[in-house]
Amino acid sequence: MSPATIFDVIHEIKVPLSGIIGMAEVALEEEDTSKNKSYLMDILNCAQKISEIVGGLRSYSRIAKKEEQILVDIHKVLEDSLKMVRLAINTTSVEVIKRFQPVEKIEANMGEIQEVFTNLITNAFQAMNGKKGRLILSTRSLKDSIEVKVSDNGIGIPQKHLDKIFDPYFTTKNPGEGMGLGLNIVSRIITKYKGTIDVESKEGIGTTFTIKFPIKGDGNGKESFGRR
Amino acid sequence: MPKKVLVVDDEQVIRKFLRIHLINWGYEVKEAMDGVEALEQLSSDNFDFLLLDILMPKKDGWRVLEEMRSNPKTKNIPVIVLTAKDEDSYMLRGYNLGANYYMTKPFTNTKAQLLYGIQLMFGKNSESLRKLEEKIG
Numbered sequence: 001m002s003p004a005t006i007f008d009v010i011h012e013i014k015v016p017l018s019g020i021i022g023m024a025e026v027a028l029e030e031e032d033t034s035k036n037k038s039y040l041m042d043i044l045n046c047a048q049k050i051s052e053i054v055g056g057l058r059s060y061s062r063i064a065k066k067e068e069q070i071l072v073d074i075h076k077v078l079e080d081s082l083k084m085v086r087l088a089i090n091t092t093s094v095e096v097i098k099r100f101q102p103v104e105k106i107e108a109n110m111g112e113i114q115e116v117f118t119n120l121i122t123n124a125f126q127a128m129n130g131k132k133g134r135l136i137l138s139t140r141s142l143k144d145s146i147e148v149k150v151s152d153n154g155i156g157i158p159q160k161h162l163d164k165i166f167d168p169y170f171t172t173k174n175p176g177e178g179m180g181l182g183l184n185i186v187s188r189i190i191t192k193y194k195g196t197i198d199v200e201s202k203e204g205i206g207t208t209f210t211i212k213f214p215i216k217g218d219g220n221g222k223e224s225f226g227r228r
Numbered sequence: 229m230p231k232k233v234l235v236v237d238d239e240q241v242i243r244k245f246l247r248i249h250l251i252n253w254g255y256e257v258k259e260a261m262d263g264v265e266a267l268e269q270l271s272s273d274n275f276d277f278l279l280l281d282i283l284m285p286k287k288d289g290w291r292v293l294e295e296m297r298s299n300p301k302t303k304n305i306p307v308i309v310l311t312a313k314d315e316d317s318y319m320l321r322g323y324n325l326g327a328n329y330y331m332t333k334p335f336t337n338t339k340a341q342l343l344y345g346i347q348l349m350f351g352k353n354s355e356s357l358r359k360l361e362e363k364i365g
Contacts, residue, residue, distance in 0.1 A: 010312075011283070011312045015312055015333060018312070020334075022241070025339060093286075
């Protein structure tokens with residue numbers, strides 16, 4: 001999980017925590033005890049929100065901890081990453097479109113692949129900045145690779161920044177919103193699996209990241225990284 | 229006539245306990261759940277001060293603060309910023325944009341913190357401020 005995502009998760013915990021503390025303070029001072037049931041319901045709802053977030057973090061850390069490489073179902077990773085990001089940031093105004101075609105599984109570390117897509121999906125939501133937007137996640141199988149696209153119709157990346165976005169510590173975010181390591185980590189993980197990542201972006205139109213992971217050849221000597 | 233407060237936060241529970249405290253202190257309370265709604269209410273009504281969240285849908289608190297400060301009708305309305313962003317850079321940004329006080333979530337001792345902010349804005353006596361400072365820690 002990137003530092004920026006951790007920061008967002010902390011923020012998401014602080015809000016219901018404020019609700020618990022605030023409503024408990026009110027309940028302690030309330031002389032009309034018949035009102036306390038409603039205050040306790042508010043406290044319970046806030047605690048349940050925190051519980052959901054912690055549950056998400058727990059399953060994430062369980063996956064990330066495992067170092068072994070397994071056959072990774074990219075569609076499951078995309079679904080899980082989307083769920084994780086939705087817990088952390090406000091995504092209610094964004095329409096998510098999934099265009100999944102049958103693709104091979106890839107042999108990889110589940111946590112690392114999830115980190116790739118958590119980062120890309122977080123960036124996409126942030127680029128749409130809580131406005132009415134559209135996130136498209138698509139997959140398809142190519143001759144010797146699988147392709148995943150993450151597209152948004154957010155603010156886009158200025159042309160002059162496009163060749164720097166994968167550099168470590170490069171960021172256009174406000175202080176405290178991210179250290180500029182997210183896309184660098186993404187790029188390093190993809191390179192580790194001999195994959196590629198490309199970006200197309202237009203300011204005011206949106207951004208598309210295209211990731212390709214190589215898959216196993218059909219016995220003609222191609223390198224093996226994916227299996228059906 | 230009671231002072232009128234606009235509480236702007238997208239979280240219903242936060243608006244609720246702030247409203248309860250403010251009403252107990254004799255304020256008239258209006259609420260908005262995002263920046264757009266806040267600016268609409270500011271243009272159609274008169275408020276003595278605002279409690280303003282930062283991360284909200286449609287229009288965030290920074291933009292509300294910017295628009296308020298550039299509008300002659302609202303530029304002098306005191307604003308207490310409420311946010312979970314507690315880094316110095318955020319607080320500095322808030323004060324640069326014209327926030328009068330900054331409360332960070334999770335609030336601890338909400339009542340004392342809120343009273344302190346209100347008294348600070350309206351220049352109440354230093355003894356009661358000192359007592360509240362002790363409570364807030």
